[in-house]
Amino acid sequence: MRLSYSALETFRTCPLQFKLQFIDKIKVPKSKEAIFGSIIHETLRMFHEPAHPYPLSEDDLLKYFTQKWDPSVYEDQREEAFAFHEGIQILKNYYAQNKGKQLNIVSLETPFDAPILYKGELHQITGIIDRIDKLQDGNFEIIDYKTSRKMPAQKSVDEHLQLSVYHLGIVNRWPSLEKENRPVKLTLYFLKHGEQLSTIKTAEQLNETKLKILDIIEQIKKSDFKPKPNPLCDWCAYQQYCPLFKHKFIKPSINEEKINNVIKEFFEIKSRQEKDAKRMTELKDIINRYFNEHKIERIFGEEGYITRLFQKRFGYDIKKIKEILTPLGKWEEVLTIDQSKLNKIIDSLPYEIRRKIEESKKIEREFITITGTKSKDVNKDVRG
Numbered sequence: 300m301r302l303s304y305s306a307l308e309t310f311r312t313c314p315l316q317f318k319l320q321f322i323d324k325i326k327v328p329k330s331k332e333a334i335f336g337s338i339i340h341e342t343l344r345m346f347h348e349p350a351h352p353y354p355l356s357e358d359d360l361l362k363y364f365t366q367k368w369d370p371s372v373y374e375d376q377r378e379e380a381f382a383f384h385e386g387i388q389i390l391k392n393y394y395a396q397n398k399g400k401q402l403n404i405v406s407l408e409t410p411f412d413a414p415i416l417y418k419g420e421l422h423q424i425t426g427i428i429d430r431i432d433k434l435q436d437g438n439f440e441i442i443d444y445k446t447s448r449k450m451p452a453q454k455s456v457d458e459h460l461q462l463s464v465y466h467l468g469i470v471n472r473w474p475s476l477e478k479e480n481r482p483v484k485l486t487l488y489f490l491k492h493g494e495q496l497s498t499i500k501t502a503e504q505l506n507e508t509k510l511k512i513l514d515i516i517e518q519i520k521k522s523d524f525k526p527k528p529n530p531l532c533d534w535c536a537y538q539q540y541c542p543l544f545k546h547k548f549i550k551p552s553i554n555e556e557k558i559n560n561v562i563k564e565f566f567e568i569k570s571r572q573e574k575d576a577k578r579m580t581e582l583k584d585i586i587n588r589y590f591n592e593h594k595i596e597r598i599f600g601e602e603g604y605i606t607r608l609f610q611k612r613f614g615y616d617i618k619k620i621k622e623i624l625t626p627l628g629k630w631e632e633v634l635t636i637d638q639s640k641l642n643k644i645i646d647s648l649p650y651e652i653r654r655k656i657e658e659s660k661k662i663e664r665e666f667i668t669i670t671g672t673k674s675k676d677v678n679k680d681v682r683g
């Protein structure tokens with residue numbers, strides 16, 4: 300299988316989005332955040348381009364950014380002005396941090412292939428590395444620019460899948476790095492904060508990366524590409540094709556009128572139930588105190604009586620129970636798996652065993668749940 304790192308990441312976020320974008324190849328307009336990121340990346344690439352006869356100034360940098368700027372992607376002037384100012388600020392900071400530095404930039408926007416051979420099948424993960432520098436100690440540094448606001452913890456940078464894939468890509472480009480066991484510095488450059496977080500991968504981590512990728516490829520092969528709601532849904536450009544969001548794009552009709560009334564009633568009942576549940580907790584509290592005060596366990600009213608019962612839950616000594624039930628052939632019958640504990644154990648197992656467990660998975664029961672989530676901002680609704 301040949302797929303880009305971004306496709307891999309998209310599948311992990313949402314299988315349906317992966318299908319729409321990379322299998323069905325449905326074209327959608329880029330989000331304003333993606334356009335902003337592209338302009339910043341392009342400006343920095345231009346800034347470091349070796350073709351300039353003289354070092355570029357801050358003005359050159361800002362001028363290029365301004366020429367590339369596209370105000371039409373923003374909803375209003377205020378939003379556009381904010382984003383433009385943010386872009387200018389990022390570039391000013393970047394210039395201040397990097398001017399006069401003796402950078403030895405080896406390559407910009409470098410495409411790569413990271414091959415993974417497993418049981419005779421060759422998989423290729425592709426991508427583009429923003430910048431590769433040669434450091435003073437002779438080793439290489441891979442730099443990936445980020446325009447996101449959020450900065451991850453060092454631990455998640457150390458475990459960063461993207462950086463590991465980049466490492467595999469550079470080693471494929473220059474195999475001597477691996478043969479000579481040379482470290483590769485992997486850096487995420489958070490442009491909004493002017494901060495860099497770096498890590499160096501061990502051979503063991505790189506091997507783990509290959510196994511993780513194989514896992515994802517296996518999941519892709521078996522996937523039914525169901526939507527997976529996630530925190531990025533609000534920015535997903537495929538909402539109109541997604542069963543979780545499609546309804547927002549349906550034009551109002553008589554049928555829609557009817558379903559709107561059903562939705563209204565659903566939330567009225569839900570909110571009543573929530574109020575009732577809250578009040579029930581308060582009533583139980585009052586009754587409990589009354590029982591304590593009068594040293595009784597039952598109270599009578601016109602509608603019936605209410606009883607308090609003290610209950611105990613016991614846990615068994617599993618070892619002993621196993622000893623007793625195994626000779627009777629009953630142990631297998633009582634054995635049920637704690638799914639969350641099992642998941643934790645599976646995560647810690649080697650790839651081959653994880654795969655075998657995965658293959659043994661079967662659907663036990665399918666069921667439907669219908670839940671209601673009250674919108675905080677009804678204006679977000681795009682129907683009209």
Ligand code: SF4
Nearest residue numbers: 313526527532535541
């Ligand atoms: S809106 Fe969310 S669930 Fe739907 S396709 Fe996009 S990412 Fe997936």
